Amino acid sequence: MGVPDPNEGNALMTISEPQAAASFHVVNVDQATAWDGEEGEHWTEHANRYDAAVRRYDSYLVDAARLAEDDRVLDVGCGAGVSTRDAASVATAGRAVGIDLSARLVEEARRRSQRAGLANTAFVQGDAQVHPFESATFDVAISRFGAMFFADPVAAFANVARALHPGGRLVVLSWQELGRNEWVLAIRKTLAAGRTLPEPPPGSPGPFGLADEVAVRRILARAGFSNVELAPVVEPVLLGSDPEDAFAFVSGLGITKGLLEGLDITTRAHALEALRETLAAHATGDGVLLDGAGWLITGRRA
Numbered sequence: 001m002g003v004p005d006p007n008e009g010n011a012l013m014t015i016s017e018p019q020a021a022a023s024f025h026v027v028n029v030d031q032a033t034a035w036d037g038e039e040g041e042h043w044t045e046h047a048n049r050y051d052a053a054v055r056r057y058d059s060y061l062v063d064a065a066r067l068a069e070d071d072r073v074l075d076v077g078c079g080a081g082v083s084t085r086d087a088a089s090v091a092t093a094g095r096a097v098g099i100d101l102s103a104r105l106v107e108e109a110r111r112r113s114q115r116a117g118l119a120n121t122a123f124v125q126g127d128a129q130v131h132p133f134e135s136a137t138f139d140v141a142i143s144r145f146g147a148m149f150f151a152d153p154v155a156a157f158a159n160v161a162r163a164l165h166p167g168g169r170l171v172v173l174s175w176q177e178l179g180r181n182e183w184v185l186a187i188r189k190t191l192a193a194g195r196t197l198p199e200p201p202p203g204s205p206g207p208f209g210l211a212d213e214v215a216v217r218r219i220l221a222r223a224g225f226s227n228v229e230l231a232p233v234v235e236p237v238l239l240g241s242d243p244e245d246a247f248a249f250v251s252g253l254g255i256t257k258g259l260l261e262g263l264d265i266t267t268r269a270h271a272l273e274a275l276r277e278t279l280a281a282h283a284t285g286d287g288v289l290l291d292g293a294g295w296l297i298t299g300r301r302a
């Protein structure tokens with residue numbers, strides 16, 4: 001996935017949702033292209049697998065959010081909405097609103113929420129960095145790995161802060177640095193096929209956009225948050241129920257497709273065989289598990 005150019009400016013994109021306004025304001029244009037495109041398609045089609053992959057992280061988010069029955073919750077980068085639904089099922093007299101760049105994921109989140117009988121949820125397609133949230137509307141903003149993709153994280157978190165009432169809580173899960181996440185390292189190493197792969201530039205929008213503790217503290221302070229804490233959450237990531245299942249899932253991931261690009265047919269076949277072996281080497285009685293490490297980031301709107 002490309003790194004958005006913050007100078008690329010604004011763009012208007014059409015919302016596919018019939019009842020919504022005709023367009024929404026996007027500044028994270030490259031991210032919108034990916035998430036409202038191929039990446040979002042894959043996440044929608046494989047929502048259950050993506051949910052299962054990080055299921056071990058969910059309770060950290062829910063527990064840290066300390067939700068009350070009447071809380072109004074904003075879920076940033078909600079995807080297919082599992083954390084929105086988790087919040088809505090606790091805040092039964094309040095509501096949970098998910099925002100995401102992907103029309104497909106927003107539709108899927110809405111469908112899953114209806115199926116779960118949760119009337120206190122709403123989902124909106126939008127760019128959380130610039131979405132015109134009504135100010136001081138929410139008690140809590142949460143995100144499960146959905147807030148690491150902003151071209152201008154200070155502006156984005158300031159926008160989220162404005163949506164919270166003073167003293168409102170922020171609870172975000174993000175990934176720690178690449179070197180601590182075997183589930184990405186192993187895929188990269190296996191598919192490098194002799195190439196030296198570039199490290200993701202620190203702080204660039206992407207899975208490791210909030211990996212640096214010092215940078216996160218600086219971003220959130222400048223965005224108007226106080227009492228910022230980062231707690232490590234070290235849990236394995238489930239890539240499949242068995243090696244074949246994991247191979248089917250991992251071979252469709254954006255990172256895998258990106259790494260296979262440019263390889264000739266023979267090298268590609270060897271790389272895929274190596275990937276199959278790597279996944280098989282991590283098979284356990286509980287599925288194919290690789291080490292992962294995240295941050296549980298908490299703070300309060302000052």
Ligand SMILES: C[S@@+](CC[C@H](N)C(=O)[O-])C[C@H]1O[C@@H](n2cnc3c(N)ncnc32)[C@H](O)[C@@H]1O
Binds near residue numbers: 028031078100
């Ligand atoms: C790694 S996925 C996580 C999805 C979901 N939170 C989950 O845990 O399944 C990241 C999500 O963030 C969304 N996203 C990225 N940048 C965003 C932005 N600027 N505004 C709203 N959503 C964004 C993407 O569309 C994507 O659905």
